[in-house]
Amino acid sequence: xxxxxxxxxxxxxxxxxxxxxxxxxxxxxxxxxxxxxxxxxxxxxxxxxxxxxxxxxxxxxxxxxxxxxxxxxxxxxxxxxxxxxxxxxxxxxxxxxxxxxxxxxxxxxxxxxxxxxxxxxxxxxxxxxxxxxxxxxxxxxxxxxxxxxxxxxxxxxxxxxxxxxxxxxxxxxxxxxxxxxxxxxxxxxxxxxxxxxxxxxxxxxxxxxxxxxxxxxxxxxxxxxxxxxxxxxxxxxxxxxxxxxxxxxxxxxxxxxxxxxxxxxxxxxxxxxxxxxxxxxxxxxxxxxxxxxxxxxxxxxxxxxxxxxxxxxxxxxxxxxxxxxxxxxxxxxxxxxxxxxxxxxxxxxxxxxxxxxxxxxxxxxxxxxxxxxxxxxxxxxxxxxxxxxxxxxxxxxxxxxxxxxxxxxxxxxxxxxxxxxxxxxxxxxxxxxxxxxxxxxxxxxxxxxxxxxxxxxxxxxxxxxxx
Amino acid sequence: xxxxxxxxxxxxxxxxxxxxxxxxxxxxxxxxxxxxxxxxxxxxxxxxxxxxxxxxxxxxxxxxxxxxxxxxxxxxxxxxxxxxxxxxxxxxxxxxxxxxxxxxxxxxxxxxxxxxxxxxxxxxxxxxxxxxxxxxxxxxxxxxxxxxxxxxxxxxxxxxxxxxxxxxxxxxxxxxxxxxxxxxxxxxxxxxxxxxxxxxxxxxxxxxxxxxxxxxxxxxxxxxxxxxxxxxxxxxxxxxxxxxxxxxxxxxxxxxxxxxxxxxxxxxxxxxxxxxxxxxxxxxxxxxxxxxxxxxxxxxxxxxxxxxxxxxxxxxxxxxxxxxxxxxxxxxxxxxxxxxxxxxxxxxxxxxxxxxxxxxxxxxxxxxxxxxxxxxxxxxxxxxxxxxxxxxxxxxxxxxxxxxxxxxxxxxxxxxxxxxxxxxxxxxxxxxxxxxxxxxxxxxxxxxxxxxxxxxxxxxxxxxxxx
Numbered sequence: 001x002x003x004x005x006x007x008x009x010x011x012x013x014x015x016x017x018x019x020x021x022x023x024x025x026x027x028x029x030x031x032x033x034x035x036x037x038x039x040x041x042x043x044x045x046x047x048x049x050x051x052x053x054x055x056x057x058x059x060x061x062x063x064x065x066x067x068x069x070x071x072x073x074x075x076x077x078x079x080x081x082x083x084x085x086x087x088x089x090x091x092x093x094x095x096x097x098x099x100x101x102x103x104x105x106x107x108x109x110x111x112x113x114x115x116x117x118x119x120x121x122x123x124x125x126x127x128x129x130x131x132x133x134x135x136x137x138x139x140x141x142x143x144x145x146x147x148x149x150x151x152x153x154x155x156x157x158x159x160x161x162x163x164x165x166x167x168x169x170x171x172x173x174x175x176x177x178x179x180x181x182x183x184x185x186x187x188x189x190x191x192x193x194x195x196x197x198x199x200x201x202x203x204x205x206x207x208x209x210x211x212x213x214x215x216x217x218x219x220x221x222x223x224x225x226x227x228x229x230x231x232x233x234x235x236x237x238x239x240x241x242x243x244x245x246x247x248x249x250x251x252x253x254x255x256x257x258x259x260x261x262x263x264x265x266x267x268x269x270x271x272x273x274x275x276x277x278x279x280x281x282x283x284x285x286x287x288x289x290x291x292x293x294x295x296x297x298x299x300x301x302x303x304x305x306x307x308x309x310x311x312x313x314x315x316x317x318x319x320x321x322x323x324x325x326x327x328x329x330x331x332x333x334x335x336x337x338x339x340x341x342x343x344x345x346x347x348x349x350x351x352x353x354x355x356x357x358x359x360x361x362x363x364x365x366x367x368x369x370x371x372x373x374x375x376x377x378x379x380x381x382x383x384x385x386x387x388x389x390x391x392x393x394x395x396x397x398x399x400x401x402x403x404x405x406x407x408x409x410x411x412x413x414x415x416x417x418x419x420x421x422x423x424x425x426x427x428x429x430x431x432x433x434x435x436x437x438x439x440x441x442x443x444x445x446x447x448x449x450x451x452x453x454x455x456x457x458x459x460x461x462x463x464x465x466x467x
Numbered sequence: 468x469x470x471x472x473x474x475x476x477x478x479x480x481x482x483x484x485x486x487x488x489x490x491x492x493x494x495x496x497x498x499x500x501x502x503x504x505x506x507x508x509x510x511x512x513x514x515x516x517x518x519x520x521x522x523x524x525x526x527x528x529x530x531x532x533x534x535x536x537x538x539x540x541x542x543x544x545x546x547x548x549x550x551x552x553x554x555x556x557x558x559x560x561x562x563x564x565x566x567x568x569x570x571x572x573x574x575x576x577x578x579x580x581x582x583x584x585x586x587x588x589x590x591x592x593x594x595x596x597x598x599x600x601x602x603x604x605x606x607x608x609x610x611x612x613x614x615x616x617x618x619x620x621x622x623x624x625x626x627x628x629x630x631x632x633x634x635x636x637x638x639x640x641x642x643x644x645x646x647x648x649x650x651x652x653x654x655x656x657x658x659x660x661x662x663x664x665x666x667x668x669x670x671x672x673x674x675x676x677x678x679x680x681x682x683x684x685x686x687x688x689x690x691x692x693x694x695x696x697x698x699x700x701x702x703x704x705x706x707x708x709x710x711x712x713x714x715x716x717x718x719x720x721x722x723x724x725x726x727x728x729x730x731x732x733x734x735x736x737x738x739x740x741x742x743x744x745x746x747x748x749x750x751x752x753x754x755x756x757x758x759x760x761x762x763x764x765x766x767x768x769x770x771x772x773x774x775x776x777x778x779x780x781x782x783x784x785x786x787x788x789x790x791x792x793x794x795x796x797x798x799x800x801x802x803x804x805x806x807x808x809x810x811x812x813x814x815x816x817x818x819x820x821x822x823x824x825x826x827x828x829x830x831x832x833x834x835x836x837x838x839x840x841x842x843x844x845x846x847x848x849x850x851x852x853x854x855x856x857x858x859x860x861x862x863x864x865x866x867x868x869x870x871x872x873x874x875x876x877x878x879x880x881x882x883x884x885x886x887x888x889x890x891x892x893x894x895x896x897x898x899x900x901x902x903x904x905x906x907x908x909x910x911x912x913x914x915x916x917x918x919x920x921x922x923x924x925x926x927x928x929x930x931x932x933x934x
Binding site: 096126129130309310314338339355357358367410420428440445462463 | 556558822892907
């Protein structure tokens, strides 16, 4: 089915949960959300007494399908603001490396091998399916330097129905490995443009797909390339994504490579890469002054806590960023990160903030509610999609997941294999909806996400989904 | 089947992995491990060419069953050295609390409710089944203050076939809540003794079950009770478990409650609770001098990183403990910890060590190999079972799990729901056995543990197990 094809109007009935502010979840036990034939939310009803009442009130939904959630709730689809699809086969392989040694040992060889389209097809299809199965409805992907494989990733997202930003990675610097590097700045720009044009042709109304200009990071590109890419993004009205200040040695390297700049942020600012459509991943080791510049430019932050922990990169100052009004979302950063799940990333963001709190006081702690905000509304704002996705509001798109939690069955308890097909959450029956959400965040996994929709189209479902 | 009943001799064929030293895993691609009718490992063969060769060499196994692992490996069962079965329904509920407020808000009310035997049956059956499904073959449990419910936990472990240490929790101090407290020291001692006697009667040869004397922690018991419990443990030859120095406010409280003692460790040492059969959970905020005393007494440490992170307790100095020759294992500490999985605890131990490394250098990092050692051999030594379980050696017991990792199926990739029943690990085919282990540790879950044995008896299996 084409992404733009009409769907059957549907009423999503039952509990729903979404962020209404950074620190506040709406917990609605008896909801009914009407989604029209274009995937747009037409109404959001609360404290619903019966489906008949809803149909009565909304004439256009008299014949609508009904999808009801039991023992769970609807939740907005997750937004992954930073991940590397070609690195997925390396997930879990990092050993004791840190960023720069990890890139050389694991990452560049793997990315380089994606010049093979059959391999790219297997890896990308697997990874996009994985992210969908974890409830990720929007994903900002780094591909590789290869145009055909990058375009294939776009094809796969389009075909599997995921909202995506897709970037051909640009690496012109002689510090990039000889076997995995753009031949020249002009070829790099031509390749990035070719990929942008391909994506625009594939999805001319940008129903799902957006190209994103992707200088890998400052050490991978010359100053000239960085500026040229900023111009390319501007002239093609594209998003921009790159990495910033992930690791102390990397920051030191950038200082050596760009002695004329006063900071890592200054390198990108000089190039014109800091725009309201720019996603900066990590930002672990930036100063308050750098945060100020980024905020002034309207650029956004992708916080990737799992990766920052796994690679011992450091702890991002998310509390300060939020207090200062910066826009922050979460990124899985596979395979620096070890999971394609934004739910896992919520937990990791909370752990990072707790480690910061051990040294610096409770104020920096990120709450469950805040983590879920970053995973949805925050991520949407990072991508510039905050008017369309991330919450349940009239006029927004139905990018959502159905979460089901298992109530402990006293009859089956202790049966051998009784947990098969169930997620990690045990509900005992007395939990409030808010407590169920807490249990989901800390113990849930992809088994609890039984169905996923993007723009009203079902893009993932498990055998447990009764649609 | 009674735990002592004879089983059919079995050859476990295929890859196996286990710790042979703190920093070293043995990775054997072509193994064959023979387990006799008493669940004891009779032989461990390596580089096996055919099952016929094995049968030829070991006459007693000519007719033995064969259980073969494909796309995976056998691994020793996990040892959970510290968890609270009655707190399982609260898993994931802790919000922004820290230890002392968390105990009052969540823990004591939940534990108190386990005076109900029907509730205890549901909770304990569910939790023991959960831990088995995650590959935990030995578990050190805290129950509640209630003798009948504690004895029920023993019954359930016995019936489900898990090796367990089971402790009635002792709380005599007036700081314990009036609704959840032992009536007096003498009743507490009588109740603890009754529970010890029940467990000894249930399993007179200690095939699976061991009683463990369990003063909750210093603030819950008077000095007199602590001493009396040490005597009880001594006279009944029981293990001892308690908590130590988990949280800064708790340490402060202990200082106020026991002004005659120079440290938290000194409180327990004065009472005679530090013995070679003592398991001390947490030990986050202990000084090098306290570590020295604990080591001198031969007491053991249960490191509970998930709990310490979730409750913002702090980071345990595991590297220093290991360097000093202390015995350390892992504990899930449900529900301060948010998962019944020791595999998750391996990851959390690694994250905690990485956060320490961010401030203190790479030397303190715990490697994947070390985490797996703590989860098996380390935990076994914490419980005093290091001669019986934790590795694959002739004369040890077959406490083991079969781990299966899914090879990405190019034909099925991208199929809707194609991940159902699979774990989080994607194997692409080129990975070495060592890399598969790494992927399992960082992305695996209970779906990858397809069968579990304790003393040769299969105590858990999923539909994917082809036995």
